[in-house]
Amino acid sequence: MDNDLAVDVRKRHPGGPEIAAALRLPLDKHALMVLFGPSGAGKTTVLRLIAGLDTPDAGSIQCGDEVWYDGARGIRLAPQERRVGYLSQDYAIFPHLTVRANVAYGARGWAVQGLLARFELSELADRYPRQLSGGQQQRVALARALAAQPRLLLLDEPLSALDAPTRLRMRGDLRQLLAGVQIPAILVTHDRNEALALGDSIAIMIDGKLRQAGAVDSVFDSPADADVAEAVGIETICPARVVSRSAGLVTVEIAGVRLVAVDIAGESADVFACIRAESVTIERNASGNATSARNRLAARIVSVIPEGPLARVTLDCGFRLTAIVTRQSGEEMGLREGEQVTAVVKATSIRIVPRG
């Protein structure tokens, strides 16, 4: 038997969309898979189905050679029998127990003292949960889950309950802690930066369906369709028509403007062109010719919105194109609303996906 967590389940909550997810997570490589998607996509439901807290309508869940759920054969293991460490969004620490008693609650063996030390909780061992900060509560929840020696960790938006500065710090800590414990994990998030920082692989969920899975970089750079492109935060997604194809390159037309891109959409004539804001550069002088590798587009600046050290520039080049520049370079170039500039996009930075 292979040593994977293999999930293929369907579940419909009354009044909700049908959740359908098929995913596979290797158990021996203690990898972290991010389950990513907008709120309400069904990510939490998938975790609850794997943990055994909800029962699928059909399908199967197999962990290594153990069958946890099989609709056809009528097998359904209770959560207690699955040995899954499940962290709900608000941590669900027992309010009537001290930190030590919380960590010891489901402990197997004598790991409690060591876990308290490892999670920097020794000093807090006799405190009650209401005396802890959000970050400390998260460490208690994680230590408590690990004390039960789970085969698999399920983390539901583990950072969302924290305030912004703590979230940034805990993101780093969490990565280190998870790398240290050598237990495979599935982490649910709708935060792109969290997914990039924590995930080894990623599965994208939209409207209850698992749409694309793979290595984090490849999914973020090469979304399979426009919905996934939008979910992973690609700013510009425009319907386009294929004009010609040759030598692995495709020329598409968007609102009368021609763009050259690397061709991966296959046969379809109707496509979407997806362009990340980071890969658009802005030049002041409107000179120069378009080459096969570079698209140079005459553009008018619609708006410049500062975002911390960066600025988001919306351009009108026949279609709306979003670019990100550092605020400094934006000021140096004197980017202002209504000005004419040149937008430059490499052919390799335009992702063409089929439409319809």
Add this chain to the structure above:
Amino acid sequence: MEWQALWLSLRLSFWTTLILLAIGLPAAYWLTFSPRRWKFLVEAVVALPLVLPPTVLGFYILLAIGPHSPAGRLYAALTGGMLPFSFQGLLVASVLYSLPFAVQPFTSGFAAMDRKLIEASWCLGVSRGATFFRVIVPLSIPSIVTGMILSFAHTLGEFGVVLMVGGNLAGITRTVSISIFDDVQSLDYAAAMHTSLLLLGISFLVLAATYGLRRRVRAVWPPYGQ
């Protein structure tokens, strides 16, 4: 002053409360967490003693535990005794009569629990039974104490059901409220006054203790998230 009647009432209330704790907690757990659609019917049955006249309830209980009923015959076969007009019969009636006073506070306490805590316990490998005693009960202490006190106080003051099922046998079924009724019937207002005052005092103390205790318990176990 009927010390014997008072002692009987206190014993009856004590045992009734204890039995209600034993059957009320699982009943409340089932009512709170069962996915069954028809559980509202059970809820209605549990709440019946709140609205039924005690004479009606007492009459049915008398029939149900009578020597010719299955329950009466079983009891006779086991113990050789009879349930009507005995302390044990009174106990059965009291338990049924005070059932909603225990089950409803228990149920509302369980229903107010954060389900995620229960699920966290299950995922940590702790069985449903152990989760009940390690998470649900400790976090529902205020509601459980309330239910017990209400059962105790309600049993202490019951009259109609006792009269129907137990009659008026000194030391066996004559509870304190019946002795007050007896005193008034025989125009012994002084004795009725003493006993009534005592019952009023005990009831007030019990309720005052409950509310005081609940406040302290809250201070120790604040509702989760506060």
